[in-house]
Amino acid sequence: MIENEKRFVAIFIVVLIIGNVVFAYNYFTSHKELEIIKSSQTKVELNQKIINFASMFIKKVLQADKEVDFETRLSLENAVRDLKDEEVMAEWQNFTASKTEADAQNSVKKLLGILITKIQK
Numbered sequence: 001m002i003e004n005e006k007r008f009v010a011i012f013i014v015v016l017i018i019g020n021v022v023f024a025y026n027y028f029t030s031h032k033e034l035e036i037i038k039s040s041q042t043k044v045e046l047n048q049k050i051i052n053f054a055s056m057f058i059k060k061v062l063q064a065d066k067e068v069d070f071e072t073r074l075s076l077e078n079a080v081r082d083l084k085d086e087e088v089m090a091e092w093q094n095f096t097a098s099k100t101e102a103d104a105q106n107s108v109k110k111l112l113g114i115l116i117t118k119i120q121k
Contacts, residue, residue, distance in 0.1 A: 053079040
């Protein structure tokens with residue numbers, strides 16, 4: 001009788017260990033999947049910010065019939081800062097510091113190219 005109890009306890013312990021291994025494997029697998037999902041969500045949010053900025057820039061600056069007012073410049077500046085991207089910010093500053101129309105056009109081309117590249121990544 002004692003032998004049977006020892007066997008039962010040993011089998012029970014083995015089953016518990018196997019169960020813990022299975023649960024640990026599932027936990028780590030789920031954790032990796034969650035990290036991938038979070039990373040994807042972050043990328044989607046960044047792309048949305050880039051698209052919103054590009055859309056606002058095109059509508060308010062490139063398609064403008066008159067000079068861009070202070071409020072519009074401020075909202076564009078805030079949108080660029082919200083992207084938290086050094087490359088976009090540097091090109092934005094080049095655009096805003098342009099002295100000639102040709103410099104501004106070149107900066108716009110570079111800025112829109114950078115934005116499209118960021119979305120494609």
